[in-house]
Amino acid sequence: MAKLRVGVVSPEREVWTGEADMVVAKTIDGEIGIMPNAAPVLGVLVEGGVLRLKGTDRGDFAAAVHGGFLACSGDEVSILAERAELGEEVDVQRARDALQRAEESQASGESGEEYVARAARARARLRAAGEDV
């Protein structure tokens, strides 16, 4: 079976490239799964989303992506994210702390998109690392 050639890139580095059987990401419209020979799609990903890659040469894994796009054409998929982190790179303790701080700020009445976005990012990082949030 044909494989997808996947590239996850952020402005600072190429986070991961390789082959996968399937890519699952969350766009503004909802979850989208891409398999080889899918129709070309360019979608906006949600802030604090988790990207799942299946059937790569190291099995299935996840990455946290913040603010980005998914572009797919033919067998090539690129995920452009302003920030991206593989699940295994996530510092779980720090992500937990960040989540807690963001939630505390929200609870103490400091509302604002900033804190919501921060909490969403922290949750995505934890989920990508395989934690339950």
Add this chain to the structure above:
Amino acid sequence: MAAQLRIIRQRIRSVTSTAKITRAQELIATARVPRARDRLEAARPYTKAITEAVSALVTHHPGVDHALLNLRPDASRVAVLLIAGDRGFCGGYNQAVIRRGEALRRLLADEGKDPVFYLAGRKVEEWFRFRSRPYVRAWTGNSAQPAYADAAEIGRELTGLFDRPTREGGVGEVHVVYTSFVSMIAQRATAHRILPIEIEEREAPGGEGGAGPAPPPPQYDFEPSPQAVLDRLIVQYVRDRVWHMLLESSASEHAARRTAMMSATDNAHELIGRLTREANQARQAAITGELTEIVNGAGALG
């Protein structure tokens, strides 16, 4: 005589310690240039992908429109971002950016536009403050190792500015002066208009020989809609342009510092050589003088 010798020796000591400093700076800069270039290289896939996405969108949906793509009729006020370094010791690097900025200021003034300045780098900020020139905002402290967060911040500020009409404090154009990295020994201060956007299509480097024309961009399905995608894509594209310029300026700064420090070290060594010869001469003259005195004194006594 002996006094002169002492002065020369003092100078030799001082030049030697200066040479140690410039040599250390040179080594640091030499180590940082490749790192800065690696970061520039690491940013390339993202730039390539985002440029392809934007050009695919604009090619297939000529109908979509975005404020950041259009020339504005009321471009009486324009923003200029100067990107330079936080530190000196880098030859003409900061000055070149300032000079280019001044040339741009004159050019814009001739066109009847009123430039407002945004600065990145402590040295340009000092220059503006020393001359009591007005500037709107300065970002400092990151020129040696810029972070993407800085680029995002600058991009947000500039696109926000461009989104407002001129009479509400917005601007009609955004220009950036940065230093493009030509090679280890050549860096060029360059002025570039980033807003309204001109989409740059770049060929992949090294792919010239027999690569033929680039394949047409794929006919994407846009989620949720072409317009929504474009809105987000354009903002990110601008940030990426700024990011690229920050990285390139940073690489140029290190390269300029290396060149400047290398010639400073060479000059210092040359100076030490000359001073040493002078010192030897002075010492010899002093000895000769003493001998003459002794001989003459002995002659007078005898």
